[in-house]
Amino acid sequence: MIKLKDLLNEKVIPANKIDSKTWRNMKYDLRDQIDELVKIGADYGVFQNAQGTAKILKQIKRLMDKI
Numbered sequence: 001m002i003k004l005k006d007l008l009n010e011k012v013i014p015a016n017k018i019d020s021k022t023w024r025n026m027k028y029d030l031r032d033q034i035d036e037l038v039k040i041g042a043d044y045g046v047f048q049n050a051q052g053t054a055k056i057l058k059q060i061k062r063l064m065d066k067i
Helices: 020-040 050-066
Strands: none
Touching (some): 020 050
16 A cells, blocks of 8 residues: 555656545645635735636635535
8 A cells, every 4th residue: 555645755646556545635635735725815925816816726625625
């Protein structure tokens, strides 16, 4: 079994190394990161196009909640 923390040292996890448990962990990690970015909101100190980025991040969050 490949551990996610070992795979995170790689830039891209090869498709042949992703199993259901790895995917689940990746999905939860990604969802947590998206949630943190959504919390930032429309902050021009962080995002160059803050309003557009905040809107897109909210859409991504809604889509991630569906998978």
